Amino acid sequence: MSDKLRESIEYLKCCTTLENESFKLYETLSKKINQPESSFILGIASDSLKNARIIQRIVDCFDLPEPENKNVNRELSELISEIMILEKKISKINNLEYLVSCEMLKESMKLADLLGEVYTNFLKSPLIRIMVDELSKTGMINLANFKKIFEHFVEEKGKHKEIITETMYILEVKETETRRQITPIIKYQNPEQWIHESTIHSFSNAPAERNIET
Secondary structure (H helix, E strand, C coil): CCHHHHHHHHHHHHHHHHHHHHHHHHHHHHCCCCCCHHHHHHHHHHHHHHHHHHHHHHHCCCCCCCCCCCCCCHHHHHHHHHHHHHHHHHHCCCCCCHHHHHHHHHHHHHHHHHHHHHHHHHHHCCHHHHHHHHHCCCCCCCHHHHHHHHHHHHHHHHHHHHHHHHHHHHHHHHHHHHHHHHCCCCCCCCCCCCCCCCHHHHHCCCCCCCCCCC
């Protein structure tokens, strides 16, 4: 097995881990917020799990032994660690209030962006063609069709960003309404009681005098 093919497979193995950890993160986040917003986030979690299974099926086509160096791709490994840290952080929070929820959703939106970049980079690299060339030896496979799988992943991450943005907007509307309802409303028995007779009216008919210095 060539080094480049090994690199390509390892890249996808990291992607599988990324999606699995993303699933855990979104699932944990969905349990911390109320319906229907939690359903939106749970839908993203389901997409992540689905992607992980798809990529794993591709990886399973190759007989790749465990690498001596576990952190084959440093950037992806660091991203995996960041996702795991964020998931643990969310899991320890008992109740996500509005501001905390929005902060966690912002972090999740960054994650969707980064995962989109991971697949975009793979599509632009020679690794994908190397993998397709190898797969074509054992069956019919087309580069364009193979690319569509990852192009779909990129589009999906964009939709996830839109869903998260919409969820944040809904939470903002709810928070605004809640604050409006709990704000004390002062009712006056006599709304005009504060109006007193003023001396301003005594000058209303007086000619205006202006001293203009030249």
